[in-house]
Amino acid sequence: MTATAAPIGAPGLPRRAAMRDLLSGVGTIMSKELRSRMRGRRAFVVLTVYLGILALLTYGVYIIVAPNARASGMGLAAANASALVGQSIFAALSIFQLVLVCFIAPAFTAGQISLEREKQTLDLLVSTPMRPTAIVLGKLAAALAFVVLMIVAAVPIVAIVLMYGGATIGDIVRQQLVLLVTALALGAVGLFYSALLKRTQAATVLTYITMLALTLGTGLIFIFWTVVANQTDEPNLGAPRLAPEQVLWLNPGVAMLDVIAPAEPGGGNNLARALAELHGERTLFGGGEVRCDGDICQPVDVFGNPIGSGDTTGHWWPRVGLTYLVGAAILTFLATRLVVPAGMRWAFRRRHSGAAAATGVDGGGPAADTLPDNPTVEELEA
């Protein structure tokens, strides 16, 4: 891979025609992938089972929480009891769906390109005028289409929480966004490894290792980093010593907790306070409070006036989301460079170096030969 590699597009064509070419290519790959993926009953059985589990989970949360809410004697008004049910269901569904997405999205993409290599179909595909960008985007879109279907098909179940109250439509929209972006990013991770490695098995293993590193790994790193940072005799007068919060920008779990926080079951603000502390909201450590009003939680002083740097929720999910979108874009781009065999990457590069193209084949070869071909990975594979 070289940083100088030009994006793929046809400079000779007007941009609109190039875009139309790309979209039709994506559509071609996508329809082929979906044809083989959605054929038969399997996809529908999987979807039905998934929705069944979500429905059961919802019902399970209801029968556990509802009697407690009613009989808790905590002086909860009927509306509050209902909200507690809604919020509990929302939290349970959100976390459960996130875990599923983390496991399903990589499974759908980790074999996409390596399987073509293993089955020796990639050569036929890359010797057509189909652009690598279209191949990679088409594969990603096809793999994600089913994940998106699973996420979107569950919306009616998630929407049950609106009946009980306690969570808003805004909460649900944010929850859906976090799920979709997580699916996209983890899908891109799988696709990247699939393009990088020759064997599907290796790609799958590395994809799941990466997924675990992003979810559990970043959490552990944050904790250890913070612990180590506090191993000092110097008095800590100012802000708490924390690991850089950027570590947690990689964690979809933090994003989901951030989405759940305003609708924390029971209307408390422990989650919001914890999340605020994670990014070093100073006032909290002076014994401050967090008050939530609708979707927004803010630290307040003892008189209930907002203080500090601002919101405590809504801090994490946009940052995680943006990090994931950028990460997905980078990995997808790298995959487009890797999907083409080393020997023919020249074919696409040369098209953009106008002067070189005019000289014909001469001079193209040596450049292509010096192109690094991920030697470490191939050695590993060998």
Added chain:
Amino acid sequence: MIPVVETRGLVKRYGEHLAVAGIDLTVGPGEIYGLVGPNGAGKTTTMKILATLLAPTAGEAYVTGIPVGADPLEVRRRIGYMPDFYGVYDDLRVWEYLDFFARCYGVPANRRPTMIAELLEIVNLGAKRDEYVESLSRGMRQRLCLAHTLVHDPALLILDEPASGLDPRARVEMREILRELRGMNKTILVSSHILPELGEMCTGVAIIDHGRVLRAGSITEIERSLRATALLRIDLLGDETAAAAATAWLGTAPGVGDVLPVESDDADRQRLEVTFDGPSEAQAELLRAMIEAGHRVVGYSQATSDLEEIFLAVTGQQEEEAA
């Protein structure tokens, strides 16, 4: 007229290994051109360069006059490439498979159904249109792969060992299809490590070994050029003295090299193998002179006539020269 395929001094080096060591080819429109050579001779590498899948280390390659390095996408639109090893999408139906590749080549939707029907007729898979690719036999898959090279109506087909791994019947079918394609005015560059497989249908052949073209031209031209140093097999009526007399006489005849007595199947006959330098006329002249000299010739033939032997002779000569 612009040749459909032209390479000049094509070189491909993989590290230390020189896979293609300066290959020059010219294939005109409508030809079926065979690349023949043992495994590892450089046929596949040459074809991959022409198919824009590999960059040459040096040299030039043109397809219909377009340098493959300058405009690979345009070159791809003009060629259909069938690699020596390939897989198929098992879980697609036969028509979906062709439809997919047609879309990859940007064939408009309204032309695809008729085109697919026609292609399936050409490769004799019309009845299998709705079957899954998975259920096809090896020969059928090979023909399907051949059909996929035709979806965008390319001028040139590059077929790398299209008949490898097929049973004799399937080979004959493949050959028939290639003939049919030639009738459709396609130029075909086809490779094989077995010369006879190609000999009958090729208009031109290049014999390749160790990355070099040893001989190129039509089969007859190659044969003729080889006959310049032909091995003649002469059967004489009589006993060993007749053979000795003929050997002595041949030793003085022009163009004759070594003369070796060979075991004959028939006790009444003696067989001599004679290396002979000269065109066919000189061979006829030798026979006439021999008979006039009183030798009782009952058999007179050229030992190397079969394509397999041509190939061995050419590659053998090369090795001798190298030694």
